[in-house]
Amino acid sequence: MNAPQNFDRGGRERLVVIGNGMAGCRAVEELLARDPEGFEITIFGAEPRVNYNRIMLSPVLAGEKQFEDIVINSAEWYADNGITLVSGDPVERIDRETQTVIAASGRSEPYDRLIVATGSDPFIIPVPGKDLPGVVTFRDLDDVEKMLAAADAGGPDGKAGRAVVIGGGLLGLEAAHGLSLRGMKVTVVHLMPTLMERQLDEAAGWLLKEELERRGQTILTGADTESILEADGHVAGIRLKDGREIPAELVVMAVGIRPSTTLAKLAGIEVERGIVVDDHMVTSDPAIMAVGECVQHRGTCYGLVAPLWDMCRSLADFLVNQPTGYAGSVTSTKLKVSGIDLFSAGDFSGSDGSEDIVMRDAARGVYKRVVVRDSRVIGAVLYGDTGDGSWYFDLLKKGEDISDIREALIFGQAFAMGGALADPNAAVAALSDDAEICGCNGVSKGQVVACIAGGAHSLDAVRSGCKASASCGSCTGLVESLLALTLGGDVKSGPKTMCKCTSFTHDDVRRLILEKELRAIPQVMQELHWTTPDGCASCRPALNYYLLCAWPGEYEDDQKSRFVNERLHANIQKDGTYSVVPRMWGGLTNPKELRAIADAAEKYGARTVKVTGGQRIDLFGIHKEDLPAIWADLNAAGMVSGHAYGKALRTVKTCVGSEWCRFGTQDSTGLGVKIEQATWGSWMPHKFKIAVSGCPRNCAEATIKDFGVICVDSGYELHVGGNGGIHLRGTDLLTKVETEEQAMEMCAAFIQFYREDAHYLERTASWIERVGIESVRLRLADPEEVRKLAARFRISQKYSQHDPWAERARGKRADLHAHIAQVRPLQMEPAQ
Amino acid sequence: MIGKWLDIGPVTQIEPGTARTLPVDGGEEIAVFRTMTGDCYALVNKCPHKQGPLSQGIVHGAVVTCPLHNWNISLKTGEALGDDKGCVPTIPLKVDAGRMFLLREAVMGHASGAKAA
Ligand SMILES: Cc1cc2nc3c(=O)[nH]c(=O)nc-3n(C[C@H](O)[C@H](O)[C@H](O)COP(=O)(O)OP(=O)(O)OC[C@H]3O[C@@H](n4cnc5c(N)ncnc54)[C@H](O)[C@@H]3O)c2cc1C
Ligand code: SF4
Ligand code: FES
Numbered sequence: 018m019n020a021p022q023n024f025d026r027g028g029r030e031r032l033v034v035i036g037n038g039m040a041g042c043r044a045v046e047e048l049l050a051r052d053p054e055g056f057e058i059t060i061f062g063a064e065p066r067v068n069y070n071r072i073m074l075s076p077v078l079a080g081e082k083q084f085e086d087i088v089i090n091s092a093e094w095y096a097d098n099g100i101t102l103v104s105g106d107p108v109e110r111i112d113r114e115t116q117t118v119i120a121a122s123g124r125s126e127p128y129d130r131l132i133v134a135t136g137s138d139p140f141i142i143p144v145p146g147k148d149l150p151g152v153v154t155f156r157d158l159d160d161v162e163k164m165l166a167a168a169d170a171g172g173p174d175g176k177a178g179r180a181v182v183i184g185g186g187l188l189g190l191e192a193a194h195g196l197s198l199r200g201m202k203v204t205v206v207h208l209m210p211t212l213m214e215r216q217l218d219e220a221a222g223w224l225l226k227e228e229l230e231r232r233g234q235t236i237l238t239g240a241d242t243e244s245i246l247e248a249d250g251h252v253a254g255i256r257l258k259d260g261r262e263i264p265a266e267l268v269v270m271a272v273g274i275r276p277s278t279t280l281a282k283l284a285g286i287e288v289e290r291g292i293v294v295d296d297h298m299v300t301s302d303p304a305i306m307a308v309g310e311c312v313q314h315r316g317t318c319y320g321l322v323a324p325l326w327d328m329c330r331s332l333a334d335f336l337v338n339q340p341t342g343y344a345g346s347v348t349s350t351k352l353k354v355s356g357i358d359l360f361s362a363g364d365f366s367g368s369d370g371s372e373d374i375v376m377r378d379a380a381r382g383v384y385k386r387v388v389v390r391d392s393r394v395i396g397a398v399l400y401g402d403t404g405d406g407s408w409y410f411d412l413l414k415k416g417e418d419i420s421d422i423r424e425a426l427i428f429g430q431a432f433a434m435g436g437a438l439a440d441p442n443a444a445v446a447a448l449s450d451d452a453e454i455c456g457c458n459g460v461s462k463g464q465v466v467a468c469i470a471g472g473a474h475s476l477d478a479v480r481s482g483c484k485a486s487a488s489c490g491s492c493t494g495l496v497e498s499l500l501a502l503t504l505g506g507d508v509k510s511g512p513k514t515m516c517k518c519t520s521f522t523h524d525d526v527r528r529l530i531l532e533k534e535l536r537a538i539p540q541v542m543q544e545l546h547w548t549t550p551d552g553c554a555s556c557r558p559a560l561n562y563y564l565l566c567a568w569p570g571e572y573e574d575d576q577k578s579r580f581v582n583e584r585l586h587a588n589i590q591k592d593g594t595y596s597v598v599p600r601m602w603g604g605l606t607n608p609k610e611l612r613a614i615a616d617a618a619e620k621y622g623a624r625t626v627k628v629t630g631g632q633r634i635d636l637f638g639i640h641k642e643d644l645p646a647i648w649a650d651l652n653a654a655g656m657v658s659g660h661a662y663g664k665a666l667r668t669v670k671t672c673v674g675s676e677w678c679r680f681g682t683q684d685s686t687g688l689g690v691k692i693e694q695a696t697w698g699s700w701m702p703h704k705f706k707i708a709v710s711g712c713p714r715n716c717a718e719a720t721i722k723d724f725g726v727i728c729v730d731s732g733y734e735l736h737v738g739g740n741g742g743i744h745l746r747g748t749d750l751l752t753k754v755e756t757e758e759q760a761m762e763m764c765a766a767f768i769q770f771y772r773e774d775a776h777y778l779e780r781t782a783s784w785i786e787r788v789g790i791e792s793v794r795l796r797l798a799d800p801e802e803v804r805k806l807a808a809r810f811r812i813s814q815k816y817s818q819h820d821p822w823a824e825r826a827r828g829k830r831a832d833l834h835a836h837i838a839q840v841r842p843l844q845m846e847p848a849q
Numbered sequence: 850m851i852g853k854w855l856d857i858g859p860v861t862q863i864e865p866g867t868a869r870t871l872p873v874d875g876g877e878e879i880a881v882f883r884t885m886t887g888d889c890y891a892l893v894n895k896c897p898h899k900q901g902p903l904s905q906g907i908v909h910g911a912v913v914t915c916p917l918h919n920w921n922i923s924l925k926t927g928e929a930l931g932d933d934k935g936c937v938p939t940i941p942l943k944v945d946a947g948r949m950f951l952l953r954e955a956v957m958g959h960a961s962g963a964k965a966a
Contacts, residue, residue, distance in 0.1 A: 832863075
């Protein structure tokens with residue numbers, strides 16, 4: 018630490034500030050407040066204007082404010098305080114030997130103390146076309162003016178102009194908002210799957226995306242810019258790496274910022290990511306200090322204003338010889354887009370020993386998540402209702418013990434601090450009899466209590482008795498409190514919920530997906546009040562399947578919600594290698610296929626080659642990196658994935674039937690092949706096996722399959738619900754039909770019924786035991802129902818009969834198979 | 850300072866909610882995870898139960914569910930959660946300017962791998 022000394026300039030030190038931005042001027046203000054006479058001050062600014070509030074550029078762009086409204090210090094302020102402002106003249110060099118700064122104009126200024134407050138530079142992604150006119154960043158007033166000019170100019174055809182904003186972070190979204198209010202058609206292109214992923218979790222990011230789309234913006238997530246397109250020497254749009262092109266007359270790059278350190282580096286001051294400073298904001302040169310976004314303090318660079326207020330205070334304290342020291346800041350973020358309330362602070366990623374308290378109020382569009390560890394708030398994300406943001410942030414910064422108010426914490430300050438009301442049951446008890454409990458069905462507290470008194474002693478009984486909580490479920494907690502209050506400890510637990518993340522059962526979830534037209538996992542979680550931020554390993558795969566089944570062709574499969582086997586299209590084995598099973602239609606093969614299988618087994622080092630119970634050939638011991646290559650080889654011989662790994666149609670086992678067997682009554686092999694061609698590729702609640710036997714001798718063991726056909730003289734017996742697994746179960750006879758076509762139609766209808774009705778991971782055997790074979794027979798006895806079910810099955814098959822191996826062999830999702838890098842021992846450097 | 854840390858490339862190589870593998874010659878393969886909220890962690894790629902490849906599990910919150918027998922392993926501490934007991938070594942990881950760095954000595958330090966308790 019190096020205390021300022023007095024110099025012989027009438028006791029005044031010469032203080033020079035580089036950067037007329039938020040931190041530079043604030044530092045000067047703080048200093049003047051402590052010692053108005055001690056310094057002779059000169060401020061250099063690259064921008065040709067006085068100091069203004071940079072964060073208000075967003076409202077200026079949106080037309081909610083004028084530049085005059087956001088000026089912090091007018092020209093008079095500089096004059097009144099005897100400050101020389103050199104604006105529009107960037108400093109180009111710091112000469113530490115002679116303690117002078119030299120500006121672009123050649124002007125030089127000696128200093129005793131220098132403050133570097135150069136802020137940040139917008140990051141420009143190095144793609145072709147980045148320097149074209151019409152490509153702008155979002156950092157200062159000049160940028161805003163360029164954007165406004167583009168918005169005013171409109172498109173080439175006189176229509177509204179089009180803008181692409183690259184980057185769906187805070188800045189990008191504020192730019193997009195402003196531009197769309199100015200009448201432009203805006204597309205936001207974001208690399209990550211979640212908007213503002215550094216501040217928001219998946220759920221809040223999804224709500225935000227929905228809202229912005231409702232406002233007419235196009236939001237493309239997971240979109241990587243390849244180049245910027247040009248026409249007539251001006252920007253004409255962008256091209257994404259997946260080939261899509263988006264035309265635009267304006268491209269805004271808002272992908273991030275980098276501390277502006279060039280000057281400091283040139284001067285030989287220590288710089289890492291930012292200019293390295295100590296707790297008094299002093300750099301490696303004792304005469305030079307730095308504040309704001311350009312600095313790195315205790316390893317951290319900040320990109321928000323709150324920390325720089327603290328930095329400026331400790332810098333000023335130090336300059337007047339009363340050092341206090343800056344200890345770093347915890348930051349919080351709010352998005353300044355009118356009508357969207359969004360707040361995020363601290364660590365919201367969840368971790369060990371930390372608990373998530375999640376509240377989702379779908380009716381109001383509210384999502385709140387507070388992360389608590391050791392009885393302390395460590396993070397919060399609020400969407401839709403941010404009124405309590407500052408309260409949570411305060412609890413977080415103070416590290417206050419919240420055990421006493423834990424139960425009511427998520428309901429906000431008014432509720433949690435309400436003394437007696439801190440017990441949610443007490444709050445419910447205090448409600449009047451005619452207070453509304455269930456908004457969807459208009460049920461009052463009195464009605465719910467009467468229903469419970471009338472014998473409805475479980476949540477489900479209440480749901481069917483008076484309809485409370487039977488629709489969106491947002492009042493489930495209230496109903497449960499009423500049950501607890503009315504019955505004392507006597508609440509019967511309802512049917513099993515899907516998993517610990519929700520109070521809904523599988524049936525509820527499936528029904529509500531259709532009723533409320535829920536089309537994405539985060540949407541289901543929001544609307545159905547999931548209590549965890551992103552679910553768990555049991556609900557994610559189930560939701561993925563339910564959505565896939567409900568919206569064929571439309572729902573985009575979520576690979577990260579799939580179990581490894583389905584993600585890698587191969588079966589994981591106990592040693593972490595995989596086994597690969599090509600499809601053999603109806604169990605048939607030929608020399609060419611066998612040769613290709615043998616070659617592949619040798620080439621990729623399969624350690625075991627086995628014939629499976631389903632009449633296919635299984636190659637064991639393949640490494641995940643080799644999977645795309647072995648698939649390419651098998652594809653080349655005409656074979657596709659056997660789905661031997663999936664909750665999907667696996668095999669259709671057949672016997673030889675009438676073509677060869679002396680007992681055979683029908684062509685069981687031929688029918689098996691036809692059935693397999695009609696049903697392969699379909700995703701199911703669980704694995705699904707089919708067999709076709711040519712006569713009642715049943716050599717294909719069709720009576721322990723999910724769907725079995727026994728050919729008889731007069732036609733086909735159709736059997737369902739068999740299982741050869743832990744609980745051996747023989748099939749029930751579903752029906753008898755006369756023709757192959759009828760057998761195929763019934764097979765499709767049965768499969769679709771199972772697909773639409775069963776719980777995820779429920780085999781047909783347990784499904785039928787749960788719902789009763791009679792109800793299955795009844796439904797399928799109605800020809801109209803059969804026709805509709807089969808038609809729905811065929812529609813979904815249109816979208817699922819693509820060989821998943823082929824796409825991977827062509828290179829899709831190579832990241833799932835390749836290592837991220839490799840570490841070799843000698844140099845210990847990763848290879849790409 | 851960077852010398853202590855091994856640069857394994859940009860964070861964007863890992864889709865949030867997934868993991869990728871990093872083989873180490875003469876050491877244990879490492880699984881590098883990225884949570885849905887974008888945080889990164891690294892563990893030895895072996896479940897403390899029966900050595901399942903954790904990199905292939907489903908990631909939720911800061912937890913991965915092992916693909917072999919569904920143990921839940923904390924990405925932050927490597928501990929098995931719930932009633933299961935066991936721990937897999939964690940590798941210190943930091944993200945700087947969008948790139949991931951692993952603590953060099955930890956990368957080579959795990960010849961023995963996971964241990965069940
Ligand atoms: C559009 C927008 C919206 C924002 N919204 C928010 C928000 O809602 N909340 C929040 O907390 N933060 C927000 N920020 C970030 C906030 O503005 C910054 O954290 C803050 O301005 C940093 O202050 P600074 O003084 O370090 O840098 P700046 O305010 O950028 O000041 C640096 C100044 O130094 C000048 N300069 C650079 N090099 C030289 C040189 N060689 N010679 C002379 N002058 C030089 C620059 O021209 C600039 O004027 C937003 C930023 C932008 C751009
Ligand atoms: S089921 Fe009948 S037709 Fe088929 S192989 Fe056996 S005996 Fe022959
Ligand atoms: S090996 Fe991981 S749970 Fe068994």
